[in-house]
Structures are given as structure tokens and as C-alpha cells.
Amino acid sequence: MKVPHIKTELPGPRAKSVIERDQRYSSPAYGRIYPLVVRQGHGMVIEDVDGNLFLDFTAGIAVASTGHSHPKVVAAIEEQARKFLHFCGSDFYYEPMAELVGKLCQLAPGAAAKKVFLTNSGTEAIEAAIKLARYATKRQHVIAFLGSFHGRTMGSLSLTASRASHRAHFGPFLPDVHHLPYGYCHRCPYHLTYGSCGIECVRFIEHTLFRQKVAPQEVAAIFVEPIQGEGGYVVPPPEYLVMLKDICARHGILLVADEIQTGFGRTGKMFACEHWAVEPDILCVAKGIASGLPLGAMIARSDLSTWTAGTHGSTFGGNPVACAAALATIALLEDGLVENAARVGGFLRDKLERLKASVPVISDVRGLGLMIGVELAKPDGEREPDPELRNRVIRKAFEKGLLLLGCGQSTVRFCPPLIVTEAEAEVAAELFGSALREVTPT
Numbered sequence: 001m002k003v004p005h006i007k008t009e010l011p012g013p014r015a016k017s018v019i020e021r022d023q024r025y026s027s028p029a030y031g032r033i034y035p036l037v038v039r040q041g042h043g044m045v046i047e048d049v050d051g052n053l054f055l056d057f058t059a060g061i062a063v064a065s066t067g068h069s070h071p072k073v074v075a076a077i078e079e080q081a082r083k084f085l086h087f088c089g090s091d092f093y094y095e096p097m098a099e100l101v102g103k104l105c106q107l108a109p110g111a112a113a114k115k116v117f118l119t120n121s122g123t124e125a126i127e128a129a130i131k132l133a134r135y136a137t138k139r140q141h142v143i144a145f146l147g148s149f150h151g152r153t154m155g156s157l158s159l160t161a162s163r164a165s166h167r168a169h170f171g172p173f174l175p176d177v178h179h180l181p182y183g184y185c186h187r188c189p190y191h192l193t194y195g196s197c198g199i200e201c202v203r204f205i206e207h208t209l210f211r212q213k214v215a216p217q218e219v220a221a222i223f224v225e226p227i228q229g230e231g232g233y234v235v236p237p238p239e240y241l242v243m244l245k246d247i248c249a250r251h252g253i254l255l256v257a258d259e260i261q262t263g264f265g266r267t268g269k270m271f272a273c274e275h276w277a278v279e280p281d282i283l284c285v286a287k288g289i290a291s292g293l294p295l296g297a298m299i300a301r302s303d304l305s306t307w308t309a310g311t312h313g314s315t316f317g318g319n320p321v322a323c324a325a326a327l328a329t330i331a332l333l334e335d336g337l338v339e340n341a342a343r344v345g346g347f348l349r350d351k352l353e354r355l356k357a358s359v360p361v362i363s364d365v366r367g368l369g370l371m372i373g374v375e376l377a378k379p380d381g382e383r384e385p386d387p388e389l390r391n392r393v394i395r396k397a398f399e400k401g402l403l404l405l406g407c408g409q410s411t412v413r414f415c416p417p418l419i420v421t422e423a424e425a426e427v428a429a430e431l432f433g434s435a436l437r438e439v440t441p442t
């Protein structure tokens with residue numbers, strides 16, 4: 001059947017009944033985006049409980065890298081599940097974990113030897129990185145960026161600064177975290193223009209922060225997303241990561257790349273840092289690593305991995321079924337999906353850029369590979385963000401059978417599974433364009 005195919009009002013009757021049951025008992029902290037109730041997913045297609053078919057350009061928030069329920073990933077999960085489900089990788093050994101940590105060391109950017117700590121989620125990978133950075137450097141201060149999202153547990157939340165509501169009433173946070181503006185050229189926090197700005201967003205660290213607030217010898221790490229995810233799919237200028245790495249190298253500070261959203265092929269390379277040939281000291285990954293099974297990893301240079309047995313651990317981290325899913329996922333990524341992300345990503349970006357030329361509320365189209373953001377703004381010449389319009393277009397796209405997500409203040413993100421074809425990208429761009437025209441006031 002042609003996809004998308006919407007045959008009921010949304011939500012349909014079965015979806016309504018599930019939502020009612022869910023809402024009675026589930027925590028109000030969940031921020032459901034639209035009333036989608038999933039029955040099953042295969043490849044690029046999500047079927048809801050009323051039989052409506054959606055084209056998925058969310059990948060379950062940049063997770064289903066190989067598409068939904070890829071047969072090879074499912075087979076790897078089944079095979080491992082028949083052997084054993086759990087045996088605590090922090091305390092014992094098993095083959096899928098040994099194989100996966102070796103593979104991650106081989107894939108992580110840079111020639112230096114590395115060591116891996118496996119977790120169940122992105123936030124846990126960041127927690128591990130905060131602890132190791134402090135442990136290895138014996139320093140306490142940390143630099144992070146406004147607009148960043150590193151997770152929601154207390155350590156990672158102390159670094160997260162993409163929405164004030166994520167942090168409200170949860171303090172006090174970790175002390176000695178310094179947030180600086182990110183390299184967001186479309187809305188330069190210093191009101192400068194790329195080309196003549198001297199990359200002030202990085203230079204500020206040495207000429208102001210280190211002189212006036214904290215000595216570099218006290219800074220353990222700079223945590224950075226190579227492309228900001230939740231903050232708005234913000235691609236920094238090409239010098240950005242290289243300059244951060246240089247500051248770190250000169251002051252003995254660790255560069256921690258949060259590639260939880262950008263990693264595993266999403267940007268058209270295995271890791272986004274590779275676009276700028278930057279080798280982080282610590283790499284944090286999760287999301288797309290195992291096609292949807294809960295897994296994350298902190299990959300650190302061996303010489304930093306000075307912590308001793310028992311200093312960190314996890315009951316479930318590195319679960320054997322999740323490791324098997326990750327190995328199958330990585331094999332598929334290496335077998336062409338990373339290249340597909342680069343190729344189809346370029347195609348989709350081109351389509352969206354053409355749309356920008358004809359739709360005045362699109363203020364920016366940006367991204368690498370299949371991590372593409374379309375920023376919307378009021379057509380007032382001032383580029384004022386328009387979050388209501390963004391939310392309306394996402395809802396309208398849902399009604400048309402296209403699943404999209406927002407990020408940042410006013411950005412629509414396109415982060416489909418990496419198996420997406422050009423034909424599907426074309427359908428998505430067309431549906432998005434028609435949804436946008438329908439919700440834009442004339």
C-alpha cells in the first residue's frame with residue numbers, strides 16, 4: 001500500500017482508547033508530541049493501532065538507525081536472547097560485550113588506544129564522562145554550551161541548557177559548570193557575522209572566561225555536541241571544533257564530544273567529529289548504536305582511563321542482547337548505510353533549500369547527512385522565531401502521515417532512519433512543503 005496512508009481521523013478510535021489508559025497512570029512528565037499510538041514499524045513505515053501508515057522522519061528521536069525492526073538486527077537479538085538475557089557485564093565476561101568494546105575502539109576517531117564503558121542510555125554515558133574527566137584530571141570545573149542537551153540525570157542535567165523548563169526547580173546542580181554561547185551563526189549570540197567574527201564564540205573562552213572567572217588549570221573538560229541536537233540542529237562554523245580542541249590541548253583540558261545524537265552514521269560519517277578531523281579525548285554515544293535497544297558508551301583514551309576496578313559500574317550496562325543488536329547495527333552501517341545517509345541527506349537538503357526559496361517563513365536550512373534542521377521565523381525581516389508555527393506544521397504533517405519532530409525554539413528536524421531512499425525523501429519534502437503552506441497565515 002502507498003505510504004503514507006491515513007484512513008481515520010487522528011487519533012483514531014483505538015488510539016484514543018490507548019491514550020486514555022496511558023494518561024490515567026503515566027507520569028505527567030512525559031511530553032507527548034502528537035497522539036501517535038504505534039502498533040508496529042518496519043523500515044521507514046510506522047503503522048498505528050488504527051491501521052494508518054506513516055512515513056517516519058523521526059527514527060524514534062534519531063534512534064532507529066537501521067529502520068524499524070531490521071531483519072538482521074531482529075535475528076541477532078533473537079539469537080542472543082535464546083542464549084542468555086543478562087549476566088552483568090560490570091562483573092563478568094561474555095563474548096558480545098568483548099566484541100563490541102573492541103569494535104567501538106576501532107571505530108572511534110583517532111589512532112590513540114581507547115577503553116570503553118558501556119551504559120544503558122545517553123545520559124549515563126555523560127555521567128560516566130563527567131566522573132572520568134574529574135578522576136583523570138583531578139580538576140573540577142567543566143565548560144558546556146547554551147543550547148546543549150546532554151541528558152536529564154543530575155550530572156548531565158547540570159550541563160544541559162537547551163530549555164529552562166528542563167532545569168526549573170531541580171537545582172542545586174553540580175557546581176563549577178560554566179555555560180557559554182554556542183557557535184550558532186544564524187543567530188549569532190554576539191551579533192557578529194561569520195567571516196569577520198574571528199570565531200568569537202570560541203575565543204571568548206581564553207580571553208574572558210579563563211582571565212576573569214576560572215583558571216584553565218582548574219578545568220577538567222569541555223563538553224560539546226559537534227552539532228547541537230535538541231538545541232536546534234545547529235551546525236557550528238568549520239573552525240569551531242578544531243579551535244576547541246586546540247584550547248583543550250594547550251591547557252590539559254579534555255574535549256568530550258557528545259555524539260549521542262550525531263553518532264553512528266547520522267551525519268554521513270560514522271561520527272560527526274570526523275567532518276573536522278577532530279579526535280575527542282572522550283566520546284559519548286547512545287541512540288542509534290543498537291537500532292533501538294537501550295545502549296550507550298563512553299569511549300575514552302586509554303591513558304585517561306586511570307580509574308580502578310569498582311570505581312564505576314552498572315547492572316544492566318552492556319546487556320548482551322543490546323550488544324548483539326549493536327554489532328548487527330554497526331555491520332549494516334558499515335555496509336552502506338553511512339554512505340546512504342550522506343547521499344540521501346544531500347538530496348533532502350537540496351529539496352528543502354529549494355523550498356526555502358519559495359516559502360518566506362523558512363529562515364534557515366542546515367545540517368549534515370540525515371541530521372537536517374529547517375528553522376522557521378516570522379517573515380518580519382527580524383527573523384523572530386515562531387514556535388507556534390513550527391508546532392502547527394509538525395501537527396499538520398502528522399495529519400498528512402509524515403512524522404517529524406521539533407528542536408530548538410523554532411526548528412523542524414528531519415532525522416529519518418539511515419535506510420531512507422531519495423524517493424521517500426522527496427515525498428517527505430513535498431508533504432512538509434504542503435503542510436507548511438497550509439498552516440502559514442497568508
Ligand code: PLP
Pocket residue numbers: 121122123124126149150151152225229230258259260261262286287
Ligand atoms: N546527549 C544528546 C546530544 C542527546 O541528544 C540526548 C538525548 O536526546 C542525550 C544526551 C541523552 O540521551 P538519553 O535520552 O539516552 O539519556
